[in-house]
Amino acid sequence: MSWLEKVSWTEDGLVPVIAQEVGSLKILMFAWMNREALQLTAETGQAVYWSRSRNRLWHKGEESGHVQKVHEIRLDCDEDVVLITVEQVGGIACHTGRHNCFFQKLENNDWVIDQPVIKNPEDIYHHE
Structure with a gap:
């Protein structure tokens, strides 16, 4: 049985x-992977996700250069969630130009942004 078969x-x-x-x-x-994305992640040592909005494979950093070098891949006890430990190249994981995607914190019944933009997204993504 392939290791991919164990994933729920x-x-x-x-x-x-x-x-x-x-x-x-x-x-x-947080993101999603299909079978091919997980296999490519394991083979290449760089995070590859499945983009539901684009309906295609998405190599993290393909546009921004902010790739994720994978150190470890783990499967949870129910075998239905994957955890990858990564080195975030450039220190920016979020398309908003922040270090991570969880920059909104609930305070007094309101979402407050508590992390700065490291780099303007317009400077990261050059759409022509």
């Missing part, structure tokens, strides 16, 4: 993935 995939053939920064252990982002 959703009906859509996806598995939720948490990207955690090696060293700091901060949660950088």
